[in-house]
Amino acid sequence: MLKKLFFTISLMPFFIHAAVDDSLLYPPISDPRFCESALEFKKSFVFLKKENGLNFNEPQLIKASIDIAKNCTGSFERFSKIFLLLKKSGVALSKAYEVSLDYSSFDEERARNFFVLFQKLFLENYLNLDFTTAYKISHSLSKDYKGDPVKLRDDFVKVVKFCSSEKDLLLDKKTCTELALNITKYTELYPKGAYDDFYSVIKFAQGHKRLGLNIKDTLSLALRLISKGPKASTNFKKMISYSLDGDLLKLSEFQAFQLALIISDLSFDPKKSPDITPIEVKSSKQ
DSSP: OHHHHHHHHHHHHHHHHHHHOHHHHSOOOOOTTSOOHHHHHHHHHHHHHHOGGGOOOHHHHHHHHHHHHTTOTTHHHHHHHHHHHHHHHTOOHHHHHHHHHHHHTSOHHHHHHHHHHHIIIIITOSSOOOHHHHHHHHHHTTTSOOSOHHHHHHHHHHHHHHHHOTTTTOOOHHHHHHHHHHHGGGGGGSTTOSHHHHHHHHHHHHHOTTTOOOHHHHHHHHHHHHTTOTTHHHHHHHHHIIIIISSSOOOOHHHHHHHHHHHHHTTOOTTSOOOOOOOOOOOOOO
């Protein structure tokens, strides 16, 4: 009897310790359809209760926390990051709550797009924009954008950095904003984003002495080629090579440039559907 009692007592610390570890009671489930709604509610309720400026009473706090929690696992993190960002910018807390609640329902990368872009466009004075303009741009490149948000964010940030850098173009912020917005219109045509092609066109045009393009003409060329997809810049460079650097054609610089533009415009046929590789279905017959 004493032996049995000793065995039972010796196991008690193990069970007590195990009960403290929630991961043993609630093993992780990776399926994104299943939500940590209780945890999202608790974190939201605690956070909002501390925001005295919202003036929420308890029923309002409960409703607000439910509204956040219904957007599944990660909703509180998306909500709180954007709420604190907007609060720091000086926007009214009621507006910050409204916008943040909206973004809590979006995927991580769209919420991150807004967070990164608004921070750079307004808080970091990246492009010296006023609040309304910075908000509209961040919003349109996040919530309203239908393509890959990661590619778009990378393109926008890289184009602006290159455009405004002292080592590169060193253009005014208004021009850089417009340039980045125009380039990102075509981001989805590019498997890895449009920036690399944009950069290569600028460097090619600046480095080709016979073309003699100024910065304004170089940017116009880059935009035109980017709008025709990832084959356009390569086709343009080949045609310049055929016309000016080899024996295939004997043209003046102006004629070579115009011909290269015509051929590069043929790099994209919008009437054709994107290539979708069919899935091979194997026969079940032995």
